[in-house]
Amino acid sequence: MYNRTTGLIQGVDVALGFNRMVGKTVLHYRILREIGKGGMGVVYKAEDTKLHRAVAIKVLSTDLVGDEKARARFLREVRAASAIDHPNICTVYEVNEVEDVMFFVMQYVEGKTLKKFISGRPLPLDQALEFSLQLTDALAEAHRRNVVHRDIKSSNIMLNERHQLKILDFGLAKLLKAAESSAADGIMDLTQVGSPFGTASYMSPEQARGEIADSRSDLFSMGVVMYEMLTGRLPFRGKSSVDVMHAVMHEDPTPLGDGFPQRLQQLMSKLMAKDKNARYQSADLLLEDLRALVRSHYVEQGVIPTDKSASLQATRQPQKGKGLMGKVSSWVQRTFNTGALVREETSGTPSATPDITPSMWQSRDKKAIAILPFKNLSGSPEDDFYSFSLADSVITELAQLRDLVFRLPPYKDHYQNKDVDPRAVGAQLSVDAVLVGGYIKSGERFRVTPQLVDVITGEIVWSEKIDVDARDI
Template sequence: MAVDLRKLEEIFHGAVTVEPDSRADYLDSACHDDDDLRHEVESLVAAYESGGGLLEENAVTLALEVLGKSSNDSMIGQEIGPYKILSALGQGGMGSVYLAQDSRLDRKVALKFLSGEFVMDNWAKRQLIKEAQAVARLDHPNICAVYGFDEIGDHSFIVMQHIEGQTLADLIRTHALKPDRIVPLAQQIVSALAEAHAHGIIHRDIKPKNIMVTPSEQVKVLDFGLAKTVPKTLDDATESISQLSKSGLLVGTIAYMSPEQLRGEKLDYRSDIFSMGTVLYEMACGRNPYVHKTNAEIISAIMSREPESLREVSLNCPRDLERIVDKCLRKDRAERYQSAVELLIDLDNVQKGITLPLPIHKYVNVRYAGLAAMLLLIFAVIMAVYRSWPRSDHTLAILPIVCEGLDPSTQCMGPAMTQNLVRAFSHRSGLRVTSSRIEPSLWGPQAASPEKVGRDLNADTVLYGRIRRGEKGLILTTRLQSVKDGSRIAEESYALNPDQTSMLEQQLSLDTAYYLHLPINEDDKNLLSALAVQQNRNAEAMQLYATGRMYWSKRDGENIQSAINNFRQATEKDPLFARAWAGLADCYVFMNSPAYGELTSKDAMVKAEFAAKQALAIDDGLAEAHSAYATVLMKGRWDWENAEKEFKKAIAVNPDYSPAHWGYSNLLSHTGRMPEALAESELAMNLDPFYPAATMNHCRTLYYARQFDQANTCLDRLAAEHPTYAGGKYMHGMVYIELGKLQEATQIYEEIYARDKLYGGAMLGFCYGIANRRSEAERVLAEMRELAKTRWVPDQELGIIYLGLNDLDRALPLLKKSIEEKFPPSQALSVSPMFDRFRSDRRFAALARPFRPPSNSVPSSASVSTSTK
């Protein structure tokens, strides 16, 4: 009977992995004739598929809910100035009220503190002071008196009269209130309101919880926390819903708000009248007239629906009282009681048993029917603003997805996918979709420019893609390009499973929404969860990953850091998320240059290697991970042989992945294979013509190949296309030196140096040195040494300045140290033309030996095919 747990576990994992269709076959072969075992596995699989119930959530979340609702006693027992906190009295939106003993006057008082996060919130504090000031002006038996406002230590609080009794909310819950009790209580509440209104104060938060009833049936109105004097300017008046929802107050009190309050309009006394109507209704029948499950329904009811008639709900409710409540609850404030005093008069009449005059007609206002929907729309927009920065009316042109190099027996699913994409996108808000039937060739060196196609279609952005066969199956590569400046917004590659294209189309739609900063909708959230389940991924991690890629696509110092943060969080949420690890590795390999920040090259390489290995351990089929790992091996380990293997793997997995080609071109140029290097760098540039670093890499390869005129032309073009790209200028200076234009070169580095000493110092010092401007070179050197006291300055940077000064005795030890530390940029010492002038020196030549190509290396197929052109 007893089943071997280990065996059970193994078969269970097998069973949940295989497709449901073939599960029976699998179990036949795995369990043989062991019926007990089979039964066990089947029951576990069934339980697994029905979901883990409680376990699908997180206990910490549950604990938050549970603990968050229970009382907070951390203040109790504390002594604050003369006040000793005795017990908690209640919680408001932003404040907690405690009972305290005032040791100076030897009396009990109530202290109202800002609670939780509001302690440090200046807006909340101002609100608290306002409340104290407002109530201090009022002297009325039905208004809870304020004794003062105090600030002691970190605490700001109001000192109030302590009232023995219970809240009207508790009273209503525990007692059915009879009319002869309701009316006297109501009279007291309304007379408190009349007093406040007479002082120009609107309460704005009248509800049973804010009304205390003492054992002797005396009413005390509390919590003028939202009270506001009648605004003198329009600006004052517009503070309303947005501010309320900021504090979370809207949620708790929404069922007592007036329609105009929900709309965020300027309020007057008649808003309190409406709220008073809801309180009266609740006193009479025990429940709020607009009670519903969701806020949206409550809002809609307050805006547009008449509550059930009070006399239908509560049979013994006097007709007069019903009429009073009706008049308070009119949607249009012009039809309500126009002042608390008017209401008070009617209540007095009921009390005296005098019948009220009959209303002429019962007016039902339908004007507000559409308002609830409008309000929800406003909420949605606010949400969208929080979530991203929506662009108004963005037009996306979707160009046909093409198939390339597929054998004729494979049917191209491009056209069908294109159609489905158009459909998927047209459901998105904030986006207009156009498409084109023509199939301009957008790929390869002679490609038409996508932005031109987009311009013809009047689009802001163009989405196009192609399907090719990679080593492990079909790959869809998509690109998103801005029409305005031709810049590449994003490129993504997806493994394409012909049976499951619809999920992919949705994912593409979602990714694109991220890149275009479109609002994320409910479908997207469902999709994220579905994708997460399908790929066994954490939905939150996928969201973080998508955000990370967005930053990565614009990599420069700050964006790289944001990308790292997002990828890192994604891996923390979901440690088996290979793509997120690969993204992280991709970021860190960029950080080996001082231009990207403080991280020393060694740290960056260690981090990159760790991330890349994690990615590869989980998924061997990611071009990004192979390429990042190759870069680590090349730059960090100087291990040319294995780096080459990894670059080739990356290219085999995804021949379209541009960074792998330009990484590989670097490797080739460093190991003396210039023709192949140029072919690879050109290919990389053509794969990614709008990304400046790929073009820059090609220019650099031309420079390494000593083709200085071509390098110069290349850099001129780069500067024209990407005038703000700093790396190009730096490179251009080096080319100018070789072209004998030392003056121009020096000017470039002077400019860079003025902005960024660390980045520009070495080259500027070098230029001064070889121009024999020794004192200026020495000044730069001194300034760099000064900088080194506060920042990490690589030894090589100083070594290069000494080289320029032809002081090899000082230069060589520094450069030697850099090489021994395998500082990535030190590889240039062996390769770069700028050091050719020192190669005749035996010591330099011995230090900066050329790198040899790894034995038995064969260039990749990509470079062979393009180099024959």
């Protein structure tokens, strides 16, 4: 209760109302000012008088104190957020209840919302892609912990002074495992089927229909946020929420336009597919494709910035020697990381006998390498997609090495499945060597033959055959 002598609130006097909490103290938190309102409560900036730091406190609305469903949802929000430890997700410090008023204390983020930062104008491509990496990595971590946000939108994302994004408000979050076990326990999920939950402009088609949302709904909403960053506008619009939800369910967004990489348009189309089964099936898969796209973007500019190299590394490194990508990874690491030169072999097994170092590769100077799409030697159109995925796999590994500058030709499609002169391409791109390769799928076997060609001498610096079971691809 409120102590008139000390001016402290031992509990929270609900009768005072939210507006009169400013200037009061709840436990060891001094309420400074209101910073936001939502459907479930009010958020205040406060001072932690014990640790002398600014915090944000979310208090459950007084008119919902007696609502058991709202209280359960509020606690679920805290559990969901506190289970995730990620630099791009707002940290929850504690949850408490005083005089039947529930609140939780979280990290206070100084800055502005991503919505305000965009302010109806497209962000530079580099910045939009970097922000997309941060958000996707955060969602991947949340989804690994079976947490679905369900209300991803630019106004729920804060941008701090270091240009680091923080996802806020897990008020609609749902613990998947709890939902899966609820039927067996006879517990109904708090978010009822048939009631759209989320924000119209950002919700997925299944959310608009009032269906149960899973992690793929978050990915759809992530696509909307990316579209907003890239274009400065929302992909689905209307005069009312009903109009917007109709557009979400039945209309396709206007394409990004000619100024964007084709791979980015393809990624966006897959991300915002109406059918959730046609979307990315996990944030990890989206993250892999997004990193490959960003690497290609930087490579076309000439080099990956040093401060970006860590964020572009693969989420999970392939196990060396396991499957096709694992053997490609082993070859790249063995070839470029150790300086050991490998003779052409009949399998993916590492050679213990180094070749004689040719030409300029005896130097310790930083080398520039161009990477061309791998050639489909079988001629089967259904295997064409390996052409770029193999090249991207090599780029993934090379991005971790600081002694190399690598480049992709500006029009990669021009080189796909074509016979090219590596020396001519290398001279055009001003690189020291060109990585070329072929692959063929025959029955249950898959073979890749990468080669590194010295541009000056025309020598094949390294060559190898990598054989794997086609089922391991």
